[in-house]
Amino acid sequence: MQLTIEELAHELEHYNSFAGLALDPLDPYLKAMSTFQSFTTDVIRALRLKDPQVTEISAAINNIYEQLPSFFEIDLFRDWVKAAMLGHPLRHTEKQHQWLHIVHRQAIVNDRYLSVSTIILVAVVAREDWQRRVLNPENLLADPDALYFFRREHNPRDVDSVTSNEGDEETQCWICMEPYGNGIHQPQQASCGHIHCKTCLKKWLEESKGRYTCPQCRACLVCNAHDCRHHVVDCxxxxxxxxxxxxxxxxxxxxxxxxxxxxxxxxxxxxxxxxxxxxxxxxxxxxxxxxxxxxxxxxxxxxxxxxxxxxxxxxxxxxxxxxxxxxxxxxxxxxxxxxxxxxxxxxxxxxxxxxxxxxxxxxxxx
Incomplete structure (x- = not known):
């Protein structure tokens, strides 16, 4: 049964909002949930102001919130968000794909104007994009890379030369002792500043059981924190x-x-x-x-x-x-x-x- 505009606003406020969401500045998943809550608040406001650009697409709004995890179980919702943010795009469910698109668009609202209705319509297109890409037989039958988040999104950057703390040029990787060069022994610098060759970092990642830390100081190569609990994937x-x-x-x-x-x-x-x-x-x-x-x-x-x-x-x-x-x-x-x-x-x-x-x-x- 189609909800009235007033009923939809009430549903969003009382059943599809996070109550008392405690923010941890180091937790990217709670931050994403807070961003989504800002989107929800904007939608509720637009509905109650009878914004025609929003009320006319109320069915799309209702669809966005259908089949999401319970907003009353913060930990379970956070786990769902974490799986989405750390997972390969081709492993996202349709709802995760759409949710991440909304969060991304909402996060840039402060930088340039994006209306609520625009973000809603982007979410509609995101569903179509998911069906086209994820359900493509070529993508559907392969198991996507479990380490995609580290390998593609947060890989150390290539550097041209390596110097020691004393200012001397270093010519070889301190792990494998092979000379630096282009290709498999390309020197790469982690966020902590330490440098290793591409091959050793790749091997280290694949043997690290879902973590990606510096082989030298053990700092997380995503957030640079030691003992990071947020950037761990299932291998x-x-x-x-x-x-x-x-x-x-x-x-x-x-x-x-x-x-x-x-x-x-x-x-x-x-x-x-x-x-x-x-x-x-x-x-x-x-x-x-x-x-x-x-x-x-x-x-x-x-x-x-x-x-x-x-x-x-x-x-x-x-x-x-x-x-x-x-x-x-x-x-x-x-x-x-x-x-x-x-x-x-x-x-x-x-x-x-x-x-x-x-x-x-x-x-x-x-």
């Missing part, structure tokens, strides 16, 4: 088994590149890819360990245990995918009854979350 324990390769192990008819032969739209294949990524990586690691033990009689108990773990994860993943598929089927059956459709979808998502949580616990304890 895969191994390169995940590609989603379509795994689906072919479960379904004989999982042959098409876009997953349509399974009856899923691209958005659901995206959800499956993201929700199973950690477990597909764990399964790949177990299979690599089993392969390393092939032909050996030693550690037979270990091989039996690894085989059992591999089988259990595969069965669990199959069950998880079935829940997603059943949830989508329920949505299709309920199109003529919106209320029933929401209920079916909610039940499916609840079961999905429970199954994913069980999977995660098993992977971490194995």
């Amino acid at each position: 895969d324990v191994a390169p995940p088994i590609p989603i379509m390769e795994f689906l072919k192990e479960i379904y004989d008819n999982a042959e098409t590149s876009d997953g349509n032969k399974l009856g899923w739209p691209p958005s659901w294949l995206f959800s499956i890819r993201e929700m199973t990524r950690g477990q597909r990586a764990a399964l790949a690691l177990i299979r690599a360990k089993l392969e390393a033990l092939q032909g050996e009689n030693i550690d037979s108990d270990r091989k039996v245990n690894l085989t059992r773990q591999s089988h259990d994860i595969k069965i669990r993943l199959g069950s998880l995918i079935e829940v997603i598929s059943e949830c989508y089927a329920a949505q299709l059956r309920a199109r003529l009854d919106n209320e029933t459709g929401v209920q079916c979808c909610t039940l499916g998502v609840n079961e999905l979350c429970k199954e994913r949580e069980r999977l995660g616990q098993e992977v971490h304890t194995s």
Whole structure:
């Protein structure tokens, strides 16, 4: 049912606003949430002033706030924002993609004039952009780089020459002792000022378990803080088994590149890819360990245990995918009854979350 302008303003103020949001100047995610709250406050003001440019697009406003995390659970909302800000753009959900666009536009309002209606319309276009890029089969079937935030957004800058504290020119990387030069041994300077070669910094990042610190002083290479808690990403324990390769192990008819032969739209294949990524990586690691033990009689108990773990994860993943598929089927059956459709979808998502949580616990304890 379409809300009146007054009802929409009331909903935004009382159910879609952060109450008592405590700001930490070092926390980029709370800062982003505060920026979004400023946008919400501007929308409420425009609605109550009956600004025609805003009231005429009230349906778009309502859509922006649908399916966002609860505004009353600050920590959970912050985790959702953190996942969006640290994640590869091709891993963002549609709502995260749209939310980040709003925050970005709202953040520059003080620098140049952007009307509330303009930001709302930008958010509408952002949804279309997400569907075009993220759901493109070429992007959809690959697991995006987990370290994108560090590798692309906050990589140390190249420098032409390196001098020591005494003013002498340094000619080699102090980690690998190779001479600096163009290419793989290009000297790069971190935000803390220390310089290392490109190859050593790359290797350090990939071995740092989701953190990106200076090898010398351990300062965060994003914010330059020591013991940084804000810039830590979830890393895969191994390169995940590609989603379509795994689906072919479960379904004989999982042959098409876009997953349509399974009856899923691209958005659901995206959800499956993201929700199973950690477990597909764990399964790949177990299979690599089993392969390393092939032909050996030693550690037979270990091989039996690894085989059992591999089988259990595969069965669990199959069950998880079935829940997603059943949830989508329920949505299709309920199109003529919106209320029933929401209920079916909610039940499916609840079961999905429970199954994913069980999977995660098993992977971490194995």
